[in-house]
Amino acid sequence: MNAPLYAIPGQTPAAAAPADPAAPAASAARTVGEVLQESQVEAVLDELDRDLVGLAPVKQRIRDIAALLVIDKLRLNQGLQAQTPSLHMCFTGNPGTGKTTVALRMAEILHRLGYVRKGHLVAVTRDDLVGQYIGHTAPKTKEVLKKAMGGVLFIDEAYYLYKPENERDYGGEAIEILLQVMENQRDDLVVILAGYKDRMDTFFQSNPGMSSRIAHHIDFPDYSVDELLQISLKMLQQQHYRFDAGTDAVMRAYLERRIAQPHFANARSVRNALDRARLRQASRLFADRDRALSADDLSTITAADLQASRVFQNPN
Numbered sequence: 550m551n552a553p554l555y556a557i558p559g560q561t562p563a564a565a566a567p568a569d570p571a572a573p574a575a576s577a578a579r580t581v582g583e584v585l586q587e588s589q590v591e592a593v594l595d596e597l598d599r600d601l602v603g604l605a606p607v608k609q610r611i612r613d614i615a616a617l618l619v620i621d622k623l624r625l626n627q628g629l630q631a632q633t634p635s636l637h638m639c640f641t642g643n644p645g646t647g648k649t650t651v652a653l654r655m656a657e658i659l660h661r662l663g664y665v666r667k668g669h670l671v672a673v674t675r676d677d678l679v680g681q682y683i684g685h686t687a688p689k690t691k692e693v694l695k696k697a698m699g700g701v702l703f704i705d706e707a708y709y710l711y712k713p714e715n716e717r718d719y720g721g722e723a724i725e726i727l728l729q730v731m732e733n734q735r736d737d738l739v740v741i742l743a744g745y746k747d748r749m750d751t752f753f754q755s756n757p758g759m760s761s762r763i764a765h766h767i768d769f770p771d772y773s774v775d776e777l778l779q780i781s782l783k784m785l786q787q788q789h790y791r792f793d794a795g796t797d798a799v800m801r802a803y804l805e806r807r808i809a810q811p812h813f814a815n816a817r818s819v820r821n822a823l824d825r826a827r828l829r830q831a832s833r834l835f836a837d838r839d840r841a842l843s844a845d846d847l848s849t850i851t852a853a854d855l856q857a858s859r860v861f862q863n864p865n
């Protein structure tokens with residue numbers, strides 16, 4: 550094999566050894582249960598099920614990939630496979646559909662199964678990889694890759710790396726370096742490309758090298774109003790807040806309106822709406838200086854806190 554052009558210091562090329570250095574080339578047969586027990590990977594899958602509302606097809610895909618990883622690990626152990634499989638992925642979906650959150654869990658799964666050393670996630674966009682002047686892109690991209698080694702590199706809106714309309718664009722240089730590292734150091738770095746489905750499809754059409762290195766494509770659907778409401782209740786609970794009686798219905802009405810407006814970003818819009826409601830709750834409580842505030846007062850979001858939203862002021 551050729552030496553990698555863009556080797557990251559301290560790393561070995563993918564083909565050199567199985568990901569788990571402790572694993573002998575061919576050892577005693579092991580059960581799936583043993584690997585699951587040792588890696589505690591099921592705990593991450595259960596957490597994913599519990600913490601994330603909806604996303605049934607995504608959760609199933611993650612379970613399928615986890616199964617493949619476990620079996621590949623057993624195959625590596627038995628000497629049936631010489632190389633770490635390609636694990637790079639593409640997560641498509643609209644903003645706020647949970648791509649980053651699921652990528653974090655994926656990094657944890659890969660780590661627990663010994664496919665990456667550290668299991669951290671480095672999330673970047675084009676600006677973190679591509680320089681504005683000649684000679685700036687390669688060092689920038691390599692610096693990011695160095696940080697991401699041992700974990701997952703999550704490239705949000707990855708298609709912005711490729712700007713065919715601008716022939717002096719340096720994005721292509723970043724893509725070349727990424728491709729090299731995705732191939733040669735895939736035993737210690739998993740790249741997840743994320744973004745809108747249609748733009749990602751166009752990007753892959755123009756970049757077949759990138760397309761051929763992606764092993765798993767997962768599509769994240771938009772949430773229904775019911776799911777968004779459940780997400781809001783979950784978020785409130787995590788922050789020790791709650792809606793008072795009747796406010797669930799106001800939140801639902803809010804979501805029904807907000808979903809139809811521009812720049813709606815699924816669960817991220819829910820988080821923003823709740824942040825604003827908490828601000829209004831604080832102003833409401835702040836104005837009432839002489840009242841002792843109970844835990845109940847401090848944790849209750851009322852209908853008025855939500856109804857002050859612009860969404861309700863707008864007749865559309």
Ligand SMILES: Nc1ncnc2c1ncn2[C@@H]1O[C@H](COP(=O)(O)OP(=O)(O)OP(=O)(O)O)[C@@H](O)[C@H]1O
Pocket residue numbers: 600601602603604642643644645646647648649650651705780783814816817820
């Ligand atoms: N199914 C879900 N259940 C509960 N919370 C969720 C769910 N999906 C997303 N969230 C929360 O919504 C917020 C946005 O999610 P996340 O950042 O993962 O989305 P994304 O698809 O990566 O969006 P973007 O690309 O716009 O950053 C996070 O705070 C996340 O915890």
